[in-house]
Amino acid sequence: MSKIFERMQKRQFTRKQKSKLEVALIYLILAVMFLIIFYPLFWAFAISMNTTSNLYTASLSPENWSLDNYVWLFTNPRSDYLLWYRNTLFVSTIVTVVTTLLVSFTAYAFSRYRFRGRTYGLYAFLLLQMFPVLMAMVALYILLNTIGLLDNLWGLILIYIGGNIPMNAFLVKGYLDTLPKSLDESAKMDGAGHFRIFFQILLPLAKPILSVVALFNFMAPFMDFILPRIVLRSPENFTLALGLYNFVNAQFSNNFSRFAAGAVLIAIPIATVYLLLQKYLISGLAAGATKG
Structure with missing residues (x-):
């Protein structure tokens, strides 16, 4: 009986390990998909908050966040x-x-x-x-x-x-x-x-x-x-x-x-x-x- 009980415990432990690995894999895939989707959105928002207009000098983490570009879109007569x-x-x-x-x-x-x-x-x-x-x-x-x-x-x-x-x-x-x-x-x-x-x-x-x-x-x-x-x-x-x-x-x-x-x-x-x-x-x- 003890051997049968030990086998049942091992099977349960193995199932728990598999379920944890499956959950971890699912979260890993979701994290990768989130980064792929989120990065372009963050890039566009960060660039829009820059004061510089050049793509190569713009920063993804600008020191001075500014809404000047948004204000220009709605208030400038040339826009x-x-x-x-x-x-x-x-x-x-x-x-x-x-x-x-x-x-x-x-x-x-x-x-x-x-x-x-x-x-x-x-x-x-x-x-x-x-x-x-x-x-x-x-x-x-x-x-x-x-x-x-x-x-x-x-x-x-x-x-x-x-x-x-x-x-x-x-x-x-x-x-x-x-x-x-x-x-x-x-x-x-x-x-x-x-x-x-x-x-x-x-x-x-x-x-x-x-x-x-x-x-x-x-x-x-x-x-x-x-x-x-x-x-x-x-x-x-x-x-x-x-x-x-x-x-x-x-x-x-x-x-x-x-x-x-x-x-x-x-x-x-x-x-x-x-x-x-x-x-x-x-x-x-x-x-x-x-x-x-």
Whole structure:
């Protein structure tokens, strides 16, 4: 009996050692990931607090922390930062609302109805996802020039909406396919129409995936540089990514500290939208069905 007891103790000790090693390995991986993510953020914030504008003379631990770069962005008459911020918020808001609405209707149609051309439409969505927007830049440029929306924020919005629908619609359609069709049938037996089923039953259950779509579409205009660079020409129409580029070219004497300050402030609206949608982003299908 004593030998059996000793063996059981050894096994328990070995299991404890393995569990401790696994936990230590997990924490090590998380620490490495945190450093990889945190270092660029800290670098940008530290550079933005420097008084020098040169990237090579700026310090990651400046002796005198200063908010001069942030003050300059909002108060200097030569700064168009607020205008660029307003343009970007306008584009992001319109793109997010319209794309989410169109994607939800499109995904609902492909998920719940059987109609002629449905299969070919799904194949078209798959094909459109395989080709990047850059391949169509020349065609988009000619199209916007033809309809008079070149160097116009509405032209940029049109391209964003059209380019986001295929991938997002296919994504939301896959999510709606997991929702039981018995919900639709029960609602129809109670006299509900198609729009009522969509808005009162399926849409609340699809909030998690629609929140992801809304967040990604809201972030895109803040991060994109190439498309605004091709479409927009006038400084008063610039978005943030295009406007901040002027801080690191020859015209503005390579002012990296102001560029870093402007880049740090981009995180504010994105973080705000993320916090507003957080409960939907982390909620699952089961939680949504229970609340519905």
